[in-house]
Amino acid sequence: MEETKESIKRLCDAIEETLGRSVHTPKDFDMLSRRIFDRTGELLSRNTLRRIWGRISGDVTPRCSTLDILSRFIGYSSYRSFMDGSQLDEGDSSTPFFGRRLSAVDGLAHGDRIRLTWQPGRVCDVEYNGSLHFRVIHSENTKLKEGDTFLCSLIIEGQPLYLEQLEQGNNPPTAYICGKQGGVRFEMLNE
Numbered sequence: 001m002e003e004t005k006e007s008i009k010r011l012c013d014a015i016e017e018t019l020g021r022s023v024h025t026p027k028d029f030d031m032l033s034r035r036i037f038d039r040t041g042e043l044l045s046r047n048t049l050r051r052i053w054g055r056i057s058g059d060v061t062p063r064c065s066t067l068d069i070l071s072r073f074i075g076y077s078s079y080r081s082f083m084d085g086s087q088l089d090e091g092d093s094s095t096p097f098f099g100r101r102l103s104a105v106d107g108l109a110h111g112d113r114i115r116l117t118w119q120p121g122r123v124c125d126v127e128y129n130g131s132l133h134f135r136v137i138h139s140e141n142t143k144l145k146e147g148d149t150f151l152c153s154l155i156i157e158g159q160p161l162y163l164e165q166l167e168q169g170n171n172p173p174t175a176y177i178c179g180k181q182g183g184v185r186f187e188m189l190n191e
Contacts, residue, residue, distance in 0.1 A: 007083060008062065011070055012053055014082070018074045020101055023053060035073070042069045065145045083100055102155040111187040113137065116161065118179030125189060142178070144168075150176070158183040 015032070017021055023032055029046040037043050044066060050056045052066070057131050067079035076082040102108070109131045125138035129149075136148040150163040161178040168174075178184050 007054060007066070011067065011079070011082060013073075014074050015070060020103075023049075024055070026050070029053075029055075040069055040072050042072075044069055062150075078141075081121065094105070101157070104128065104134075104153050115187045115189050116155070116178065116184050117186075118161075118184045119182050122178070124178070144176070144178075155184065155186050157185055162186070 012023075019032070019035070020026075023029060026046060029049045031045055032049055033046050047056060048062075048066060051058060051060060052062050052070070053077075065081060067082075071079045072083040074082070076144055102114070106130045107113075110128060112128045113125060114128070115123065115125050121140070122139040122141050122142045123138075124136060124144050126134040127137050129135055132151045132153050134150055136144050136146055136150075139145055139148075144166075145168065148166060148168045150166040151163065152163055155161055160180050161184045163176040163178065164174045165173040
């Protein structure tokens with residue numbers, strides 16, 4: 001299979017989307033090398049990655065085995081399956097998420113309000129209170145009630161939402177999952 005600069009750029013873009021950030025500096029490429037090793041068990045050097053991203057000059061086409069490793073990192077069985085648009089590798093139950101993300105760590109300010117929706121017909125408006133804490137301010141067709149509080153660090157659109165330390169009245173804190181079937185959607189209410 002002939003690798004073109006355009007198809008390799010597409011792979012690099014998909015990797016950056018999986019990471020949720022751009023990769024530019026040598027430190028970024030060190031981080032990416034570690035993450036690839038952690039997920040795939042295979043090592044790609046910082047300089048190999050920099051060459052693929054075009055940060056080191058030279059017109060060298062990467063080996064197919066290197067592109068296979070990069071494709072496995074984002075959940076495909078091989079570079080060919082990535083290029084063919086095949087489904088993610090069914091043998092790996094842990095695959096990256098490609099939905100829109102909202103991070104409570106660096107994407108929200110105290111007082112931000114978010115509408116969460118999931119099927120069938122669930123609506124829950126929450127307010128961010130800082131330090132990963134949220135408070136339910138409105139709820140329709142869900143077990144979450146106004147005044148409930150919980151911890152959450154990341155919302156990924158189209159994926160289930162995992163709430164930690166959900167406090168409802170006098171009940172002990174518990175975990176709760178929203179949108180097990182089809183995931184959640186979100187929108188900012190104070191924009």
